[in-house]
Amino acid sequence: MRITVTVNGEERALDVEPRRVLADVLREDCRLTGTHLGCEHGVCGACTVLVDGEAVRSCLMLAVQCDGGSVRTVEGLSGPGGEPHPLQRAFSAEHALQCGFCTPGFLMVAAGALESDPALGDDPERVAALVGSNICRCTGYEPIRRAIARAAGEWPESPSRGDLRS
Amino acid sequence: MEQWSRREDERLLTGEGRYVADMDVPGCLDAVFVRSDVAHGVLREVDCSAAREVPGVVGAWSAADLPGVPPCARPTGMSRDLLPVPYVPLAQLSTEEAVAGREWPVLVRDRVRYPGEALAVVLGEDRYRAEDGAAEVTFRIDPLPAVVTPSAAADGTVRLFDGLSNVALRGEAGKPIGEPVWREAAVVVEGRYRQQLLMPTPMECRTILAVPEGDLLTVWSGHQTPHRLRRDLAALLGPRVERVRVVVPDTGGAFGSKSTTFPEFVAVAFLAVELGRPVRWIEDRLESMMVATRGRGQDQRVRLAADADGRLLAYELNIDADIGAYPHLAAGLPMQTAWMATGPYATPRVHATVRSVLTNTMVTYPYRGAGRPEAAIALERSMDTLARRLGMDPAELRRRNFIPPEDFPYETPTGRHYDSGNYAAALDLALEALGYDGWRAEQARRRTDPEALPLGIGLSCYVERSGGESGGLHEFAGVEAHEDGTVTARCGTASSGQGHETVFPALVAETLGVDGARVRLVEGDTDEQPDGVGSFASRSAQVGGAALRNAATLLVEEARARAAALWEVPETEVAWSDGTVHTVHGGSAAMDLAELVKATGPMRVDGRFESGMAFPFGTHAAVAEVDPELGTVRVLRLVAVDDCGVVLDPAMVRGQAFGSAVQGIGQALYEGIPFGENGVPLLAEALLDYLLPTSAEIPPIELRDTRTPSPSTPLGAKGAGESGCIGTPAAIVNAVADALRVADPDLLQMPLTPDVVWRAARAPKLPEEVR
Numbered sequence: 037m038r039i040t041v042t043v044n045g046e047e048r049a050l051d052v053e054p055r056r057v058l059a060d061v062l063r064e065d066c067r068l069t070g071t072h073l074g075c076e077h078g079v080c081g082a083c084t085v086l087v088d089g090e091a092v093r094s095c096l097m098l099a100v101q102c103d104g105g106s107v108r109t110v111e112g113l114s115g116p117g118g119e120p121h122p123l124q125r126a127f128s129a130e131h132a133l134q135c136g137f138c139t140p141g142f143l144m145v146a147a148g149a150l151e152s153d154p155a156l157g158d159d160p161e162r163v164a165a166l167v168g169s170n171i172c173r174c175t176g177y178e179p180i181r182r183a184i185a186r187a188a189g190e191w192p193e194s195p196s197r198g199d200l201r202s
Numbered sequence: 203m204e205q206w207s208r209r210e211d212e213r214l215l216t217g218e219g220r221y222v223a224d225m226d227v228p229g230c231l232d233a234v235f236v237r238s239d240v241a242h243g244v245l246r247e248v249d250c251s252a253a254r255e256v257p258g259v260v261g262a263w264s265a266a267d268l269p270g271v272p273p274c275a276r277p278t279g280m281s282r283d284l285l286p287v288p289y290v291p292l293a294q295l296s297t298e299e300a301v302a303g304r305e306w307p308v309l310v311r312d313r314v315r316y317p318g319e320a321l322a323v324v325l326g327e328d329r330y331r332a333e334d335g336a337a338e339v340t341f342r343i344d345p346l347p348a349v350v351t352p353s354a355a356a357d358g359t360v361r362l363f364d365g366l367s368n369v370a371l372r373g374e375a376g377k378p379i380g381e382p383v384w385r386e387a388a389v390v391v392e393g394r395y396r397q398q399l400l401m402p403t404p405m406e407c408r409t410i411l412a413v414p415e416g417d418l419l420t421v422w423s424g425h426q427t428p429h430r431l432r433r434d435l436a437a438l439l440g441p442r443v444e445r446v447r448v449v450v451p452d453t454g455g456a457f458g459s460k461s462t463t464f465p466e467f468v469a470v471a472f473l474a475v476e477l478g479r480p481v482r483w484i485e486d487r488l489e490s491m492m493v494a495t496r497g498r499g500q501d502q503r504v505r506l507a508a509d510a511d512g513r514l515l516a517y518e519l520n521i522d523a524d525i526g527a528y529p530h531l532a533a534g535l536p537m538q539t540a541w542m543a544t545g546p547y548a549t550p551r552v553h554a555t556v557r558s559v560l561t562n563t564m565v566t567y568p569y570r571g572a573g574r575p576e577a578a579i580a581l582e583r584s585m586d587t588l589a590r591r592l593g594m595d596p597a598e599l600r601r602r603n604f605i606p607p608e609d610f611p612y613e614t615p616t617g618r619h620y621d622s623g624n625y626a627a628a629l630d631l632a633l634e635a636l637g638y639d640g641w642r643a644e645q646a647r648r649r650t651d652p653e654a655l656p657l658g659i660g661l662s663c664y665v666e667r668s669g670g671e672s673g674g675l676h677e678f679a680g681v682e683a684h685e686d687g688t689v690t691a692r693c694g695t696a697s698s699g700q701g702h703e704t705v706f707p708a709l710v711a712e713t714l715g716v717d718g719a720r721v722r723l724v725e726g727d728t729d730e731q732p733d734g735v736g737s738f739a740s741r742s743a744q745v746g747g748a749a750l751r752n753a754a755t756l757l758v759e760e761a762r763a764r765a766a767a768l769w770e771v772p773e774t775e776v777a778w779s780d781g782t783v784h785t786v787h788g789g790s791a792a793m794d795l796a797e798l799v800k801a802t803g804p805m806r807v808d809g810r811f812e813s814g815m816a817f818p819f820g821t822h823a824a825v826a827e828v829d830p831e832l833g834t835v836r837v838l839r840l841v842a843v844d845d846c847g848v849v850l851d852p853a854m855v856r857g858q859a860f861g862s863a864v865q866g867i868g869q870a871l872y873e874g875i876p877f878g879e880n881g882v883p884l885l886a887e888a889l890l891d892y893l894l895p896t897s898a899e900i901p902p903i904e905l906r907d908t909r910t911p912s913p914s915t916p917l918g919a920k921g922a923g924e925s926g927c928i929g930t931p932a933a934i935v936n937a938v939a940d941a942l943r944v945a946d947p948d949l950l951q952m953p954l955t956p957d958v959v960w961r962a963a964r965a966p967k968l969p970e971e972v973r
Contacts, residue, residue, distance in 0.1 A: 072221070073223070073486075074405045074406070074454075076486050077487065077889065079890055080405065110215075111217040111218075113216070120216075125205060128207045128208065128211040128212075129207060131207060131208075131854075134700065134861065135405065135406070135453065135698055135699025136210065136214030136454070137221065137452075137455060140217055168896050168898045171896060173405050173894070174857075175857060175861050176860040176861040176864035176900060177896070178903070181897065
């Protein structure tokens with residue numbers, strides 16, 4: 037089935053089997069391997085990407101469901117000149133990653149939420165709820181919570197960073 | 203680079219990391235295994251013929267199809283049978299005797315011994331095709347009764363191997379303790395503890411990609427011991443393969459579970475060679491939950507004797523270990539528990555026995571802590587029981603029995619040679635950080651307030667072993683200086699998230715006195731670094747770091763020798779500082795490494811360096827509140843004081859300690875594998891059926907440390923990273939026992955689910971007069 041998906045701002049014409057999940061199409065067809073598969077049944081959240089700005093478990097969504105839509109992955113997180121996203125800087129600063137396998141999922145969950153409402157960083161409970169949506173086995177989560185709060189504090193005033201979503 | 207805390211961070215945060223599943227190899231086939239749906243049974247038939255007709259399927263094989271039968275339309279010249287899974291002699295994890303007569307076939311030949319054991323393998327042009335094919339494989343198994351606990355298996359009614367005992371290995375540490383000791387002791391407490399089976403659950407499941415090119419087979423795998431994997435595969439595949447190279451790219455966590463040669467790995471490498479095509483196996487989560495190695499799995503009985511003042515007289519630990527269906531990987535692992543049974547106390551008599559029992563479960567293997575949590579939990583729970591019996595403060599009881607700092611090195615009754623320690627210092631710091639007296643006051647207050655939820659305080663003083671066992675306490679490392687002023691460090695370790703690329707170059711740079719940015723690390727590639735032992739047993743910093751320090755020191759010696767020859771002065775006249783050689787008595791002669799390499803040629807030293815075992819220790823203390831009506835446990839506070847000697851990178855060690863403590867909380871409160879009556883794990887909801895801690899379960903955790911250098915290694919560093927799995931569980935369970943004041947603490951078996959706690963809350967309490 038032929039579909040058109042805007043991936044990280046770039047329009048892509050893809051020919052995919054209807055049964056293929058979004059994560060596989062991103063990884064294999066688009067060669068965007070930053071999206072990782074940790075459980076393939078929607079629990080761990082490692083494969084989280086933004087579909088039309090909303091965080092989605094890409095292992096639970098068929099690629100054909102994204103026809104005409106836009107997808108943003110961890111590869112689309114840094115700025116146009118390649119400068120790191122505030123979340124990327126904050127994750128490193130807070131040691132919020134060790135093996136790095138779950139990291140893209142946490143980054144995208146946080147990116148989606150902060151872009152909708154940067155003020156959520158001021159509310160520890162909302163940050164905690166965000167972190168609670170994914171699984172990490174290395175860090176014990178506390179550094180991830182700190183990193184998201186830190187990135188929220190450094191969030192750019194203008195919503196320009198969200199441009200790639202549309 | 204300054205904007206990134208670790209060198210690994212930039213690629214891992216931008217999607218540029220490269221894990222095995224990310225590698226793009228043209229023509230690569232995906233392997234999918236067809237797995238048994240019963241735990242134990244006789245395999246009557248496997249039929250792969252329909253699978254071979256599925257479009258995109260390249261081949262499908264059962265054990266009976268190998269060798270001989272062409273597996274698909276295209277003959278492949280299959281000429282050799284699959285060799286069975288090798289056993290692990292390293293660290294006495296397994297022995298010739300344990301595996302004698304007990305073959306572990308890569309694909310089931312006639313008897314299924316654990317649920318999910320592989321019956322057939324299907325290769326497809328992609329994963330979807332391979333799965334399509336696997337769905338067409340049919341098989342027939344006549345089920346046998348399954349035994350999933352050591353006690354059920356040990357009675358021998360159901361045998362896993364006909365004519366052979368289910369007890370694959372027996373062992374002991376220390377000397378048997380005579381009955382008079384127990385009879386004459388003022389107090390003897392007994393306990394039974396279940397160390398439940400755990401799933402290590404790294405976020406990346408197991409991976410292997412085998413790429414044959416002529417006589418070379420390159421194997422990519424997320425792995426902790428690439429050199430062991432290379433050795434095993436070379437032995438299994440030779441002489442068809444001249445050379446095996448193993449490369450470890452980014453690895454998504456391991457926690458001990460990625461350090462051996464699994465049946466699936468053998469199948470994939472074998473088929474890649476036979477077909478002359480790249481083949482990969484990317485384990486999925488459900489598969490991992492069914493057939494990845496488990497951790498822990500012990501049923502323990504203990505006796506602890508003390509005099510009326512609380513001085514320990516004797517400790518006995520009997521272990522029935524659930525080693526799973528095959529003894530090949532870790533029948534000897536429970537001996538780690540036996541050897542560490544003494545703990546931090548100067549108990550004069552300690553005796554530990556082990557029976558390693560085969561059961562119809564997937565194989566038990568090291569998981570973060572690997573034998574030491576089981577030792578610490580049994581002893582520390584018993585210490586709290588003893589303190590209650592004596593009416594003594596549990597902190598005081600421990601303090602009274604610690605091996606004093608001046609007694610190191612200390613030979614334990616169970617055969618360990620403790621290098622250094624100051625156990626009281628760690629306990630004191632933990633009590634202070636926790637605010638122990640304040641919590642005791644709060645506990646007393648709540649006991650008089652009928653509205654208040656009961657609160658308990660739990661202590662756990664542990665000592666563990668890091669570095670490995672005799673015969674595996676060395677590591678290979680090299681340092682090479684280049685003409686452009688850069689330095690390459692090589693080491694036989696392999697990182698799975700511990701930040702070696704950051705820590706090791708800094709260590710080498712410090713030793714050489716050069717800018718850290720000029721040093722880069724190469725590891726996890728058996729071509730780049732021909733020899734290596736690997737990363738397990740908290741050995742990378744302690745043993746690998748020492749080997750790198752040694753290599754860097756040898757490079758300095760080499761540089762001084764070369765400069766002396768160049769300048770025609772005695773070596774004693776050449777000094778080294780800040781990355782340069784210069785003459786001792788001033789003079790103008792001075793060269794940095796780059797100039798020296800330009801003047802004298804390539805400069806590289808490689809070496810094997812032997813370290814000693816080290817014994818990290820600490821005290822973890824937990825405060826928990828229990829709701830007796832709901833059976834819920836709320837950890838209000840956890841303090842972890844760890845001592846891993848000299849710390850190479852404090853932020854990195856903190857990260858390890860924190861993550862490890864959270865895994866320890868998992869064992870104490872949440873994680874357990876639900877088994878059905880038929881021995882098959884109940885995993886209908888997959889990862890939701892196995893309760894890994896999420897961020898909602900993390901209590902306030904405070905990490906502190908003391909630093910008692912190890913005399914066993916030149917760096918003074920002891921292993922870090924397993925402390926939380928070892929120290930935390932008993933602290934939490936003890937806190938719950940303290941809150942509920944149950945007369946029979948054996949009722950509290952991990953994980954302390956609401957069901958367990960609710961029942962314990964209804965059991966008889968300790969009499970009021972006892973504290």
